[in-house]
Structures are given as structure tokens and as C-alpha cells.
Amino acid sequence: MEVKAKNDIQAARQLPKLKSLLKKYRQIKTMQSGLLQLSELASTVTDMASFYRALESVIKMLLVTDSFHIVLLNRSRQLSLAYSHNSKEEQLLAHFDINHWQHTLTGLVFEESESFHCSSAERMALVRTEKIAFHGSPCVDWLGVPLKRGYQTIGVIALQSYDKKLFFDDRDCQLLEFIAEHLVTAIDRVRSRELLEKNIRQRTQKLTATNVKLQQEIAERQKAVKMHKALLAISELSSSTKDINSFYEILHGEVNSFLPAKNLYIALISDDDTELSFPYYQDEKVSSPQPRKFANGLTELAIKTGLPLLIVDENVYILSAQGKVTKQKFSLNYPAKQLPKAWLGAPLIENGKIIGVLAIQHYQDEHAYQYCDLELIRFVSQHIASAIIRKKAQEAVQQSHEQLEKIVNQRTQELQATNLNLRMQIEERQKAEKQLYFEANHDALTKLPNRAMFSDRLAYALSHLKRHPKNRSAVLFIDLDRFKVINDTLGHHAGDEFLIEIAARLSDCVRDNDILARLGGDEFVILLDSLQSQDDVEEVASRIISAIEKPFELDGHTLYSNASIGIALCGQQYNDSNEILRDADAAMYQAKSLGRGRYVFFDESMREQLIASMTLEQELRIAIKEKQFELHYQQISDLEFSNTIGFEALLRWQHPSKGLLTPSEFLFMAEETGMILDIETWVIEEVCLQLKSWQTSEDYQHAFIGINLSGRHLTQANQLAHLIDLIKVNTVEPERLILEFNESAFSQHAELALKGLRKLKEFGVKLALDDYGAGLSSLNFLHSYPFEFIKLDRSFIRSLNSNTDNISLVKALHELGSKFGYRLVAEGIESQDMLDKLQKVGCEFGQGYHISRPEKIAKSPEINQDLPKARA
Numbered sequence: 001m002e003v004k005a006k007n008d009i010q011a012a013r014q015l016p017k018l019k020s021l022l023k024k025y026r027q028i029k030t031m032q033s034g035l036l037q038l039s040e041l042a043s044t045v046t047d048m049a050s051f052y053r054a055l056e057s058v059i060k061m062l063l064v065t066d067s068f069h070i071v072l073l074n075r076s077r078q079l080s081l082a083y084s085h086n087s088k089e090e091q092l093l094a095h096f097d098i099n100h101w102q103h104t105l106t107g108l109v110f111e112e113s114e115s116f117h118c119s120s121a122e123r124m125a126l127v128r129t130e131k132i133a134f135h136g137s138p139c140v141d142w143l144g145v146p147l148k149r150g151y152q153t154i155g156v157i158a159l160q161s162y163d164k165k166l167f168f169d170d171r172d173c174q175l176l177e178f179i180a181e182h183l184v185t186a187i188d189r190v191r192s193r194e195l196l197e198k199n200i201r202q203r204t205q206k207l208t209a210t211n212v213k214l215q216q217e218i219a220e221r222q223k224a225v226k227m228h229k230a231l232l233a234i235s236e237l238s239s240s241t242k243d244i245n246s247f248y249e250i251l252h253g254e255v256n257s258f259l260p261a262k263n264l265y266i267a268l269i270s271d272d273d274t275e276l277s278f279p280y281y282q283d284e285k286v287s288s289p290q291p292r293k294f295a296n297g298l299t300e301l302a303i304k305t306g307l308p309l310l311i312v313d314e315n316v317y318i319l320s321a322q323g324k325v326t327k328q329k330f331s332l333n334y335p336a337k338q339l340p341k342a343w344l345g346a347p348l349i350e351n352g353k354i355i356g357v358l359a360i361q362h363y364q365d366e367h368a369y370q371y372c373d374l375e376l377i378r379f380v381s382q383h384i385a386s387a388i389i390r391k392k393a394q395e396a397v398q399q400s401h402e403q404l405e406k407i408v409n410q411r412t413q414e415l416q417a418t419n420l421n422l423r424m425q426i427e428e429r430q431k432a433e434k435q436l437y438f439e440a441n442h443d444a445l446t447k448l449p450n451r452a453m454f455s456d457r458l459a460y461a462l463s464h465l466k467r468h469p470k471n472r473s474a475v476l477f478i479d480l481d482r483f484k485v486i487n488d489t490l491g492h493h494a495g496d497e498f499l500i501e502i503a504a505r506l507s508d509c510v511r512d513n514d515i516l517a518r519l520g521g522d523e524f525v526i527l528l529d530s531l532q533s534q535d536d537v538e539e540v541a542s543r544i545i546s547a548i549e550k551p552f553e554l555d556g557h558t559l560y561s562n563a564s565i566g567i568a569l570c571g572q573q574y575n576d577s578n579e580i581l582r583d584a585d586a587a588m589y590q591a592k593s594l595g596r597g598r599y600v601f602f603d604e605s606m607r608e609q610l611i612a613s614m615t616l617e618q619e620l621r622i623a624i625k626e627k628q629f630e631l632h633y634q635q636i637s638d639l640e641f642s643n644t645i646g647f648e649a650l651l652r653w654q655h656p657s658k659g660l661l662t663p664s665e666f667l668f669m670a671e672e673t674g675m676i677l678d679i680e681t682w683v684i685e686e687v688c689l690q691l692k693s694w695q696t697s698e699d700y701q702h703a704f705i706g707i708n709l710s711g712r713h714l715t716q717a718n719q720l721a722h723l724i725d726l727i728k729v730n731t732v733e734p735e736r737l738i739l740e741f742n743e744s745a746f747s748q749h750a751e752l753a754l755k756g757l758r759k760l761k762e763f764g765v766k767l768a769l770d771d772y773g774a775g776l777s778s779l780n781f782l783h784s785y786p787f788e789f790i791k792l793d794r795s796f797i798r799s800l801n802s803n804t805d806n807i808s809l810v811k812a813l814h815e816l817g818s819k820f821g822y823r824l825v826a827e828g829i830e831s832q833d834m835l836d837k838l839q840k841v842g843c844e845f846g847q848g849y850h851i852s853r854p855e856k857i858a859k860s861p862e863i864n865q866d867l868p869k870a871r872a
Contacts, residue, residue: 052083072155103133109144113153118142143168145180227258248280260368261360268356308346308374319374341366346381443518446503454517458577472531473570477584481562483522505547541599564591565599632854646704688730706738711745714756740770761786783820794828811841
């Protein structure tokens with residue numbers, strides 16, 4: 001009994017300790033549960049608003065109050081309210097600014113970066129000592145803990161108790177500090193996920209919009225391809241051997257593929273011009289009509305007008321021969337019930353005479369046809385007229401053929417006797433002619449057919465193509481790379497052996513029915529016949545390129561070459577062999593320009609491009625000779641003082657027919673042909689004359705003029721010397737000239753260009769780097785090259801409205817300018833907002849339409865008074 005009593009006493013003594021341990025265990029479990037919930041929130045919630053709302057339950061679980069607010073640094077490094085769960089002070093806290101937070105308990109915790117526990121009395125004491133200002137309703141107890149990321153304080157979390165029975169203790173402070181450590185990590189994770197979700201949504205929206213636009217473009221492209229395919233089928237159909245009735249039916253189907261043409265008919269005029277017949281008539285309301293006399297119908301209106309018509313909404317739209325659409329009021333006395341909603345027709349014309357009408361009509365939709373359909377119906381009507389003419393011609397030829405057949409049979413019997421006597425003589429003559437023919441039609445070196453024989457075979461292939469449109473053939477024009485080097489280095493004998501080997505390799509690449517010929521020098525041509533598809537041509541071209549690029553062993557030397565191949569597909573648009581060879585040759589030059597060792601198919605744009613280039617080159621040479629150029633000056637202003645410091649001379653071409661042209665429309669041709677040097681010589685002379693005319697001007701005697709020059713002056717020693725001499729001759733003030741070069745002038749010969757710039761600098765002119773920010777824009781140009789001005793490209797300046805990072809870049813460039821000795825000039829200033837931004841970051845000078853537009857300036861001393869005054 002005594003032992004049991006002792007045990008009971010001992011258990012009674014340990015009971016309070018066990019209860020205390022149980023309470024601590026429950027507290028730790030609650031804290032772990034809350035922190036686990038906080039971690040789960042950071043892993044699952046994707047936006048900050050949801051995270052803060054879910055945080056309420058965690059705070060309420062772990063602490064004695066659920067009234068709290070969180071203040072964080074914003075992007076401006078100022079305190080702002082991130083979240084508040086405090087019904088008594090929520091509206092007040094939401095309107096706090098940085099000045100309010102600095103004079104609160106929250107601001108005190110942030111400044112001291114330490115936890116702070118404050119009762120109501122202590123708070124009022126701080127107010128009386130003016131360490132804080134009193135805001136909001138008084139709370140019973142207040143506890144604030146800083147939010148830290150590493151050693152940096154980024155905000156504060158604060159608890160408020162309004163219950164006189166609830167106070168915060170050291171445990172609450174430690175627990176809140178522990179929560180604060182995890183809260184910063186959770187906030188960073190949620191913010192990162194929120195930003196990622198936002199970026200994903202923006203990217204998805206952009207991709208969706210792009211996809212919609214792409215789908216629209218694909219639909220339009222498919223529609224255009226479908227229409228062109230139908231038009232091509234109609235064009236080929238008019239040359240087919242089908243009978244005229246089948247032609248009409250197939251034609252109707254093709255037209256219906258790109259126009260609503262359920263109702264289509266063809267009307268023909270009788271030989272005496274008094275009656276209309278309808279060889280083809282498909283209509284949902286009217287059955288095939290019988291021939292009738294001329295009346296006052298829609299068909300007669302098309303015949304009378306003689307042009308394509310569109311009748312819709314009581315209006316008649318007429319397409320003239322020049323492609324202009326005119327509008328007239330529909331004035332025919334035509335039954336309204338029979339008038340279709342839309343009627344589209346065109347006359348059928350034979351040798352300038354109208355022989356009939358093609359028409360389509362729609363009874364339900366007045367918008368079934370558009371103005372552009374007038375050109376389509378004209379095209380279709382032309383081919384129908386051609387088919388009708390062809391059919392008539394075939395019938396006439398058939399009759400003539402039958403009569404001729406009888407005559408031929410009679411004459412054949414007579415000639416057979418004569419031919420028997422001549423045959424022996426002909427055979428002897430043929431042997432001699434055969435040898436002469438071979439020598440006249442084959443290359444003496446390679447024994448391949450020559451130009452004459454190839455042209456003859458090509459002409460035959462063209463005539464065959466006109467009779468058999470489905471037959472496919474192509475011409476390959478082959479030019480060898482490095483042949484001239486081989487010929488000049490190893491001699492003509494090695495060159496001949498090289499050509500013989502080339503001929504043998506080419507022969508292995510073609511079929512027996514193909515024609516391989518040598519035109520001369522290192523030019524070979526191939527006529528590929530009986531092709532199944534374009535893939536056959538590409539296969540042969542690829543074989544040729546692979547065969548030619550293999551090494552050649554000649555006289556102990558290993559030689560390499562490549563083949564550039566131009567391909568022209570034979571079609572009915574060609575009238576003779578020279579046209580095909582011309583196009584294949586043009587395609588070959590295109591292949592060489594693209595990098596050699598490849599093949600290129602000819603298209604019409606190549607011919608148009610060649611013609612346009614030739615025309616532009618001729619007109620440009622005339623312009624230089626006749627001095628059709630003029631200079632427009634755009635002022636360059638000091639952005640701080642808003643006064644003019646100089647001008648940029650902008651070249652313009654006063655074209656006799658095209659009007660005023662900018663450099664982008666012709667300088668590329670001047671660069672290619674070398675005419676750029678003549679043009680720039682004229683520009684320098686004109687600018688020097690302008691500077692001379694300003695010597696007596698009080699306003700412009702110190703103004704400078706900038707000139708854009710090509711890189712040839714920097715990389716060619718003779719051109720650099722000529723440039724310096726030209727400036728010496730024309731002006732005694734080279735320091736008033738600013739020579740502007742863009743990055744392309746230094747891309748290939750950087751060292752040589754740098755030497756040229758230094759010589760110009762020593763001579764006394766000023767130098768500027770133009771279009772900075774449009775290309776690679778290397779920082780090497782800022783400190784290694786002797787530029788006094790860096791001109792920011794207009795595209796870079798335009799981006800300042802949407803890209804704030806570029807504002808910082810301009811500021812950095814300005815700060816570097818004071819170190820490296822250059823000054824910034826902004827091009828393309830188009831608005832006051834853009835000007836304000838540039839002034840704010842320290843850009844010194846600028847030009848653009850917002851400041852002034854380019855204009856001509858008189859060369860005489862009486863300067864245009866409208867121009868702003870220049871500062872010395």
C-alpha cells in the first residue's frame with residue numbers, strides 16, 4: 001500500500017509537467033501545420049491576390065489575431081501596401097503614401113530592420129515624442145517584423161490586436177519572425193510564378209493572333225492559287241483539241257470554281273448581224289432558248305457597249321480598255337421580275353469584231369460579283385472567242401485538206417517515177433552533205449552539237465510543244481567556274497582537255513533523247529525532253545553539279561570547279577529558241593550571284609528585274625551628265641538651347657518622269673556601277689558652294705553641313721586622295737564639313753578604313769558615324785574610331801516610345817561621349833514627347849520632322865529668312 005501511495009504521489013507531481021509538454025507539442029504541431037500550409041500555398045497559388053487571401057487562415061491558425069497588414073518595397077524602392085486584413089484600418093492603409101509609412105510603426109520597423117512590439121501606451125508615447133504620427137484607430141497591442149531577403153529588408157508584416165484580453169508575447173514575436181522568413185521565400189516564388197503565368201498568357205495571346213492572321217493569309221493565298229489554277233486551265237483549254245461543246249462544259253466548270261457561275265450562257269451573232277443563237281445555256285430559271293432576233297435585252301446591251309459589264313442594284317459598271325471602271329444608271333426598259341440580282345458579261349471579239357457574248361448571272365445575291373471580276377470575265381471571253389475562231393478554222397482546214405488530198409494522190413503517182421531516177425543521185429549527194437552537216441553543226445573540240453544545231457533542235461521542240469501542250473521540256477544553261485583561271489594558268493591545251501572531260505561528265509548525266517551542246521568557251525546547254533515533272537529537271541541539275549565538283553586530274557595537277565546552272569521551262573509563251581536561251585542565261589547569272597555551285601529556275605521577275613536595272617542604270621548616267629540632282633537641307637539643332645548648329649545635306653534626284661526620288665530608290669545602282677563616286681563628287685562641290693555663299697551671312701557663317709559618303713573613299717587609297725584634293729580645291733574651311741559614314745564602310749576592311757578616317761581627321765574635316773543603332777552597333781566604334789559625332793538611327797529613336805531600356809542606353813552613350821570625345825545626334829525626332837525624352841537623358845543635338853523638314857536652300861548670300869539662325 002505504501003508503494004502504491006508513493007507512485008500516486010510521484011505521478012501527481014509529474015502531471016503538470018506532462019500537461020506543459022503536451023501543450024508545447026500541440027503548439028509545435030500547429031506551427032508545423034501552418035508552415036506546411038504556407039509552403040503549399042507558395043507551390044500552388046499562381047497570383048499574389050489569392051496567396052494573400054489564403055495567408056489569412058495561416059496567420060489565424062498560428063497567432064492570437066488575424067488582423068495584419070503587409071508592406072513591401074515597390075519598383076520605385078518606396079513602401080506601399082501589399083495586403084491588409086484589417087477591417088478597421090483597411091481603407092486608411094490603402095491610401096498611405098511613402099510619407100505616411102515613414103511616420104508609422106511599420107516605417108519604424110522597416111528603418112530599424114528589427115522586430116518591434118508596442119502596446120497602446122507605448123504607441124502614444126512615441127506619438128508624443130514625434131517619432132511617429134498617429135493614424136487610424138488605436139489598437140490594444142501591435143507587433144511588427146521586418147521581411148528580409150538575405151541582408152536586405154524588403155518590407156514589413158505587422159499584427160494588430162483590438163481585444164483587451166489578447167496581447168502579444170515573445171513567443172508570438174519569435175513565431176512571426178519565423179513566419180516572415182518563410183513568407184519572403186513564398187512571396188518570391190508566387191511572384192515568379194505569377195510573372196511566368198503572365199508571360200505565358202501574353203505569349204499565347206500573341207501566338208493566337210499570329211495564327212489567326214496566318215490562317216487568313218493562307219485562306220487568301222489558297223483562293224488566289226485556286227483562281228490562277230482555273231485561269232491557267234482555261235488558257236490551256238482554248239488550245240486543246242476538244243470539240244466545242246465539250247469545251248463549253250469544261251469552261252463552265254472552271255469558271256464556276258472561282259466565280260458563282262451556276263447560271264452561264266454563250267450567245268453568238270449570226271453572219272447577217274440580225275439574230276442571236278445560244279450554243280450553250282445553263283440557267284436555273286430559263287431553259288435553253290431558241291435563236292431570236294435582236295431585242296432590248298442585257299445581251300444586246302453588252303454587244304452595244306462592246307466592253308465588259310457588271311449590272312447590279314440598277315447600276316451598270318463598265319470596264320474600259322485601259323482598265324478603268326465607270327458607272328452608269330441602268331436605263332433599259334427591262335422587266336423587273338426577270339432582272340437578276342447581279343449580271344456579269346463580256347463581248348466575244350474576233351479581229352476587232354463582236355461575234356457574241358459570254359454572261360453569268362445570279363438571282364439571289366447582288367454582291368455575287370465585284371469590280372475585279374470584270375477583268376476576269378474579259379480574260380475568259382478572249383479565250384472563248386479564240387476557241388470559236390479555232391473551231392471555224394479547223395473546219396475550213398478540214399475541207400481544204402480533203403481537196404488537197406485528191407491532188408496529192410494524183411501528183412504522187414507522177415512523182416514516184418521521177419523520184420526513182422533521182423534517188424541514186426540524192427544518195428551520193430547525201431553522203432557528202434552528211435559530213436558537211438556534221439562539221440557545221442558540231443563543236444570541233446568536244447564533238448558535241450554546237451549553237452546552230454542546238455537552236456534548230458530547240459526550235460523543233462517549241463513547235464512540237466505548240467501541237468502537244470502536255471509535253472514538258474526544259475533548257476539548262478551551264479557555266480563553269482574557274483575555267484579562265486585554269487586556261488590562263490596551265491595553258492590552252494590544259495583548258496581544252498578540261499572542256500573535253502567536262503563534256504564527257506555532262507554526257508553521263510543526261511539521257512539518250514536529251515540534247516547536250518557547247519555554245520562556246522565554258523558554256524554548255526542541255527535540252528531535256530519528255531519530262532514527267534519539274535523534279536526530273538532538278539534531279540539532272542543536281543547530278544551535273546555533283547559531277548562537276550569532283551576533282552580533275554590534268555597534267556599532274558588536281559583541279560576543282562563548280563557549275564552554275566540556269567533553267568528555263570519551255571512553254572507556249574516562247575516564240576523562238578533565242579528567247580529560251582536568253583531566259584536560261586538570265587537564270588544562270590542569278591545562280592552565280594547567289595553563290596555559284598547551284599541551279600536556279602527562271603521566272604518573269606528576273607527579266608523584269610534585268611530590264612528595270614538596265615533602265616535605271618541608263619537614266620542614272622544621264623542624270624549625272626545632266627546634273628538632275630538637288631540637295632535638300634535638314635537643320636540639326638542644339639536640343640538644350642533649341643538653336644540651329646548646322647544642316648545635313650540630303651541627296652534628291654529630280655527624275656524627268658518619276659518626280660523627286662530619294663537615295664533609297666537609286667543609290668544601290670550607283671554603288672554597284674561605281675557611279676556613286678561621281679555623284680558624291682557633285683555633292684561635295686555643291687555643299688562647298690553653299691558654305692561659300694554663307695561666308696558673308698551673319699547667321700550661317702559658322703554653321704556646318706554633314707554629307708553621307710560611301711566606304712569606297714576609305715578603302716581605296718586613290719579615292720581617299722581624290723576626296724581630300726576635292727575638298728581642298730572647293731573650300732578653305734574643311735572644318736565646317738562633317739563626313740558621315742555608316743557601319744558598312746568598316747565591315748570588310750576595318751583596319752584600312754580606320755587609317756582612312758585618321759587621314760581625314762588630320763586633314764581637318766569632322767567625322768560622324770551614321771545610323772548607329774540600326775546594325776551591329778559595336779562599342780568599338782565609340783572609342784577606337786576618331787568620330788566627333790555619333791548619329792543615332794531613326795529606327796532606334798522611334799523605339800524610345802515603346803522600349804524604356806533604350807532610354808537608358810542613350811543616357812549611357814551620352815556619358816561615354818564625354819570620355820571618348822564624341823557627341824550624340826538623334827535622327828528622326830518626330831514628336832515633342834520624343835524630344836523631351838532625349839533632352840532628359842542629355843542628348844546634345846537632334847534632327848527630324850518635329851524640328852524641321854528637309855528643304856532646298858538658296859546658294860546666294862540672301863539666305864532663306866524662314867530658316868532658324870545658326871549658333872557659332
